[in-house]
Amino acid sequence: MVRYTYEEAMRLPVYFDKAKVEATTDEDIARQIAEDPDVAPDMTTLPDSWRVPVPAILRKKLGMTQERIAKVLHISVGTWRNWEQGRSFPYGPAIALLRVLEKSPKTVLKALNN
Numbered sequence: 169m170v171r172y173t174y175e176e177a178m179r180l181p182v183y184f185d186k187a188k189v190e191a192t193t194d195e196d197i198a199r200q201i202a203e204d205p206d207v208a209p210d211m212t213t214l215p216d217s218w219r220v221p222v223p224a225i226l227r228k229k230l231g232m233t234q235e236r237i238a239k240v241l242h243i244s245v246g247t248w249r250n251w252e253q254g255r256s257f258p259y260g261p262a263i264a265l266l267r268v269l270e271k272s273p274k275t276v277l278k279a280l281n282n
Contacts, residue, residue: 176222220263221270223251230273240280241265 177189227237227248234252238245243262250256258266269276 173219176219176225179222179225219267220258221266223248223258223266226266226270227252230269240277241269242280 227234230237232240234248235245238248241248247256251258265276
């Protein structure tokens with residue numbers, strides 16, 4: 169499961185109905201949690217390790233084009249575009265690499281000889 173902060177989710181391309189999210193009240197959230205606590209956990213208890221960097225935001229922060237970041241990470245530009253456009257999501261080792269890239273870009277770029 170991919171988790172984003174609220175701010176990150178609001179900057180994503182349209183993966184969901186943002187107006188519906190904005191219209192959700194605290195009462196709606198409490199009702200949903202009461203109906204199925206496993207589906208709607210308290211977001212304050214989730215570990216930071218569940219957070220996934222938003223590919224488009226990360227790329228722009230690094231000042232790279234889609235083509236450049238795909239080359240640096242040794243993935244196809246199509247894969248990167250799919251992540252940015254929400255057609256697919258990074259998982260497993262890709263999430264770990266994006267987290268490290270976000271926290272220590274110089275180290276990652278040096279390690280990947282870029």
